[in-house]
Amino acid sequence: MIPLSWYLFVAAALFSIGLYGVLARRNAVAILMGVELMLNAVNINLVAFWRYRAPDQPVGLAWAVFVLTVAAAEAAVGLALIISIYRHRDSVVAEELDSLKN
Amino acid sequence: MIEQIIFIVISLFTLMMGWVVVSNNNLFHAALALMASFLGVAGLYVMLDAGFLAMAQLLVYIGAISILIIFAIMLTRRMMRTDESPFNSQPGLAGLTAVSVFAVIGFILWQMRQFWPVEPMEGVSLAFKTPVPDSMILDSVAAMGRAFVSPDAFVLPFEIASVLLLAALIGSIWVAWPKTEDEA
Numbered sequence: 001m002i003p004l005s006w007y008l009f010v011a012a013a014l015f016s017i018g019l020y021g022v023l024a025r026r027n028a029v030a031i032l033m034g035v036e037l038m039l040n041a042v043n044i045n046l047v048a049f050w051r052y053r054a055p056d057q058p059v060g061l062a063w064a065v066f067v068l069t070v071a072a073a074e075a076a077v078g079l080a081l082i083i084s085i086y087r088h089r090d091s092v093v094a095e096e097l098d099s100l101k102n
Numbered sequence: 103m104i105e106q107i108i109f110i111v112i113s114l115f116t117l118m119m120g121w122v123v124v125s126n127n128n129l130f131h132a133a134l135a136l137m138a139s140f141l142g143v144a145g146l147y148v149m150l151d152a153g154f155l156a157m158a159q160l161l162v163y164i165g166a167i168s169i170l171i172i173f174a175i176m177l178t179r180r181m182m183r184t185d186e187s188p189f190n191s192q193p194g195l196a197g198l199t200a201v202s203v204f205a206v207i208g209f210i211l212w213q214m215r216q217f218w219p220v221e222p223m224e225g226v227s228l229a230f231k232t233p234v235p236d237s238m239i240l241d242s243v244a245a246m247g248r249a250f251v252s253p254d255a256f257v258l259p260f261e262i263a264s265v266l267l268l269a270a271l272i273g274s275i276w277v278a279w280p281k282t283e284d285e286a
Binding site (some may be wrong): 001002003004005006007008009010012013014016017018019020021023024025026027029030032033034036037039040043044047048050051052055056057058059061062064065066068069070071072073074075076077079080081083084086087092095096098 | 103105106109113118120121123126132133136139140146147149150151152153155158159162163164166167170172173174177178184187188189190191192195197199200201203204207208211215220228231233238239242243245246248249250254255256260263266267268269270273274275277280
């Protein structure tokens, strides 16, 4: 049987990879992809704790479904924003989107 | 033994595809790797006996979110050029942050290693001291469905989530709607 800590380590690694993508990528779509990876890592943790700690209660599964829902809403709004920004500024590079800066 | 090997293969596949997502020059290849990474996560759900979530992962993430992302990449096609660096001015700092986050989480996991159960419900757990019957896992989807509509459980978050999805979809249509010349 697989120890719970293996799942936690994989989830931590996936979260860190996603965090690196969010912090280091230039393209706004790529940043959104990093966020999706991080949300997936969180879901792995939720499901692993549900299976190993409280399989009699549906809390872990239910919360994972809510994370899924919020991820879908976040992707829809984020990509709509990116398309709108691209239409106005002709760029989706996060560093060039600085009109709120000064 | 075979279970561990399958787990390691799926995990390495997921993490390697995740690395391709954050490091590939070509955004389209990154999106395809993102789909592969989602598939690996669905495999982990199957190993955790969460078949419903694995199916939801396939439908929502691979079927919907990845396609949305690919559409966004194709609509901003000029950004797909691969001759320039995919990173901003601080990849070193970002890498340091990501590695330290992983180091801190890993250190805490290692410190608490005697508390993590080796098997589901082995030893002292929060709820049980005996192995879980298979029927409990098989019934977990039904239990989750009941919890979603039960006033004692998640009916309020469930309804709020549906309103959130509706608001997000209307909002994204409004945001992405092409403005006419005099409006813009």
